[in-house]
Amino acid sequence: MSSTYGDQMTTIRDVAKQAKVSTATVSRVLNNSEKVRSATRDRVNEVIRELNFIPNAAAVGLQRKKTKTVGLIFPDASAYYFAEIIQGINRHLSQNDHQILISSAHDEAEEIKIINGFVRGGRIDGLIMMMPSANGNNGFRIPLAYKIPEVFISCEINAPRSTTILLDNYNAAKEMVEHLSKLGHKRIAFIHGGEHNYDAHERYRGYMDGMKACPADEELNLVVMGNFTESSGFQATLELMKRKPTPTAIFAANDAMAIGAIEAARALKLRVPADLAIVGFDDISSAAYMDPALTTVHVPLRRLGHLAAEAMLKNLKTNLADRTTEKIIIPLQHIIRRSCGSE
Amino acid sequence: MSSTYGDQMTTIRDVAKQAKVSTATVSRVLNNSEKVRSATRDRVNEVIRELNFIPNAAAVGLQRKKTKTVGLIFPDASAYYFAEIIQGINRHLSQNDHQILISSAHDEAEEIKIINGFVRGGRIDGLIMMMPSANGNNGFRIPLAYKIPEVFISCEINAPRSTTILLDNYNAAKEMVEHLSKLGHKRIAFIHGGEHNYDAHERYRGYMDGMKACPADEELNLVVMGNFTESSGFQATLELMKRKPTPTAIFAANDAMAIGAIEAARALKLRVPADLAIVGFDDISSAAYMDPALTTVHVPLRRLGHLAAEAMLKNLKTNLADRTTEKIIIPLQHIIRRSCGSE
DNA sequence: TATTCGAATGTAACCGATTACATTTTTTGA
DNA sequence: TCAAAAAATGTAATCGGTTACATTCGAATA
Structure with missing residues (x-):
């Protein structure tokens, strides 16, 4: 069985021999560590280039522990x-x-x-x-x-x-709720991304605190669990729109679910945003090209x-x-x- | 400066010493290569587990050249x-x-x-x-x-x-053209993904050959170059709809551009698919949730x-x-x- | 020119594994 | 029971670099 590198494995010894120096000197040139006479350095570099030599990563790693x-x-x-x-x-x-x-x-x-x-x-x-x-x-x-x-x-x-x-996430979500609130929405629903997901949870916290600060119709439970996929956003929206009173806005924890939500609204013959406002989170590249274009939070x-x-x-x-x-x-x-x- | 591993680096020698065998035997146990008496094997494995020993990748790599x-x-x-x-x-x-x-x-x-x-x-x-x-x-x-x-x-x-x-790509694209043709379309445009992109080029070839086989109105040039982004699909569609006679269907080389195309159609007050059919390629996860849901080619x-x-x-x-x-x-x-x- | 000293270079041990070969232990069979 | 064969294990070289230490070289000084 032939070696991985076949016959092309060039070692520091090959370079040393051809440049007529010791391996230590080659190594010094490679790492431009200590002083090497410039004539020697040039000669070694020349051979390195000639042989297309690259130090073996395993050997370097073993020695350097890096x-x-x-x-x-x-x-x-x-x-x-x-x-x-x-x-x-x-x-x-x-x-x-x-x-x-x-x-x-x-x-x-x-x-x-x-x-x-x-x-x-x-x-x-x-x-x-x-x-x-x-x-x-x-x-x-x-x-x-x-x-x-x-x-x-x-x-x-x-x-x-x-x-x-x-x-x-927290502040962005909170501000998003405040934005919807300023537009007159009082029944703002939230589609969660998953209980154990940090980002989703923070967005949820922001939503909750944002809601607390808003003049709400009453004590509403407008949170439904999703899982960051389009289809879960679709399902969650169907679910939400069965509740009474129905929400006037939906804040999805990410854009994929917002896309699903828009599709669900359409299936329910609701106009977005006239009948139901929908916003997302992430600003994926297609968000600008949805119908309607998606209001969201840009995540760099x-x-x-x-x-x-x-x-x-x-x-x-x-x-x-x-x-x-x-x-x-x-x-x-x-x-x-x-x-x-x-x- | 402390070593990367700190004091936690365990070597095969530590294992050998504690198991009262040579490093060769430990190595044999690790690689279950040659025969090792099962009592010895158990003892070594016990120590390996105890010390949470994992062979150093660089050392193994250097020796094995893998x-x-x-x-x-x-x-x-x-x-x-x-x-x-x-x-x-x-x-x-x-x-x-x-x-x-x-x-x-x-x-x-x-x-x-x-x-x-x-x-x-x-x-x-x-x-x-x-x-x-x-x-x-x-x-x-x-x-x-x-x-x-x-x-x-x-x-x-x-x-x-x-x-x-x-x-x-070739056959899928060709069949897509045939599908559109069967639906009665004669002026089918194509939004290219990039001249030097293999997938895009194959899809283009399939489109061209599909068109040759279809009864076309006349010699049309309905190909516009895009770059696989939504915005290029948007621009390309604006461009295409200026041509006379205008296409009745647009085949975008990927879904992102198809999304852009749909958005452009909307900007031009064209109904999709009634006024303009639009299809894509890739079947990205949101394709099913577009409005209208996108006809496309699934790429696994x-x-x-x-x-x-x-x-x-x-x-x-x-x-x-x-x-x-x-x-x-x-x-x-x-x-x-x-x-x-x-x- | 001889001496000194710093700079340049070389020698060889080492990193942590694997493995050819040597040695020891165990098993087998007469 | 003991020699021979087989199995298990150990010893030490090796992989391809780096680097502490030793050595040699060359320039500066006397």
Whole structure:
């Protein structure tokens, strides 16, 4: 059985021999660490280029105990949402000579197993976790045992010396309710995204507090549980419109459910926004092209990824003792379009 | 500066010492390679569990010249589309004890540099490339120089001993035209996705050949270039409706552009499908929830990813000499909804 | 020109696993 | 019971780099 690299594996020894220096010198040139006479450096670089030599990552990793790789743990759902974030992360990391190693699983036990394997196997230098279903209370404490930098996205783990990046879901949701309220709506329903999802829960909290501040008709229960999919938004809306009195506005915890809600309104022969205002959250690319165009909250996913990568790179450069515990909250902007009846 | 692993790095020597055997025996237990007396095996496994030992990936990789990692090269665009594929790939690979290393860049030179670094640096055992803009003619020959398994998605590189996975865009597009034709349409326009995109081009070919077979009013040029975004579909439709005679149906090369087209029709006060039929391609999750629900071609992205992973794992087990050149074509299914006026 | 000293370079141990080969232990059979 | 064969285990070289320490070189100074 032939080797993976076949006969093309070039080692530092090949370079050393051809440049008539020791491997130590080649290594020094590679890492421009100590002083190397410029004539020697040029000669070595010439050979490196000639042989198309690239140091073996495993050998470097073994010695340095660094892999230039960041692990990414993401839930196995909602591809679009996570893909944008990952792109943001990857863009910034690869510009800084780092790679990402991805894993995803919904089963939390499996998740922990994977993380453990990554870290203890020395595969990664740092860990970026997006686990909206994890919080400090449900036993997700494993990462804290490690000493590698950790960045958490959309979950409140509260691990010391880690960086947490959150969206300001709460305020954005609250303001959205206030906006609907200002338009005269009193019976504003909410389609939840899932009890155990951090973002969904924060949006729900914002909705609830927003409602408290509004002059409401009466004590209403206008919250229905969805699961972030179009079809759940559709079902939830059908469900909501059976209640008496019926809501005059629906706030869906994400755009996909808002799309389902619009479709349900249509099935019920209700005009949006005249009979029923509908707003979402996320500002997915098609939101502007819905009928009616969807009022929503813009979530800068790539920027979120960029911030995560930035925090990771910073922590990677800082030794454990000097790392601080940080929480970055991204303010969110409303996008008022036609579906709320504002224009 | 403390080590990445801090004091928690457990080595095979620690295990050997505690189990009172040599490192060779521990290694044999780990790889259940040769025979080990079961009493010894149990004792070693016990210690491994006790110490939570996981072999250092770099050390294993250095020795074995295998990383259990597959490189993924994807274009830096259309997150949703690629995310679904990546999920499909990842799901299957991680079930088989492999990880993925992702990279993406639009600049082809940078792309080649990254691939080269991955392969020559021994970071990956195999390469899955999705480069719709690459084809055998535009110089994308680098990968052929390597001996690791290669799987290409949506591009025709024709590298020997590699596996290529393609969607049957051509036939699906042709059949879509035939479907529209059967509904009585004679002036069917096409919104292209990009000249250099493989999928877009195949869909275009299918459209053209479908048109040839249809009884057309006259020699029409009803093709406009888009770029797979909603806004380009919007613009393209505005453009198309200025032509005389105006098209009665629009076939967009993907759903996003079809969404833009529907919105444009609306802006022009045209009813869909009564005044203008509009169909797409991809079957994104919101397609069923558009108004009108979008007729399109379903593209099984996760399955595509799964097939790519499967092919990769198979090739990984086969040595170079025994690998065959394979081309897998995935047949595509139409989803007839309301936007084509069929119901 | 000889001496000194810092800069440049080389030597070899090491990172943590695997594995060919050597050695020890156990089993088998006469 | 003991020699021979088979099985289990150990020893040490190795993978391809990095780096502490040793050595050599060259320039500056006397």
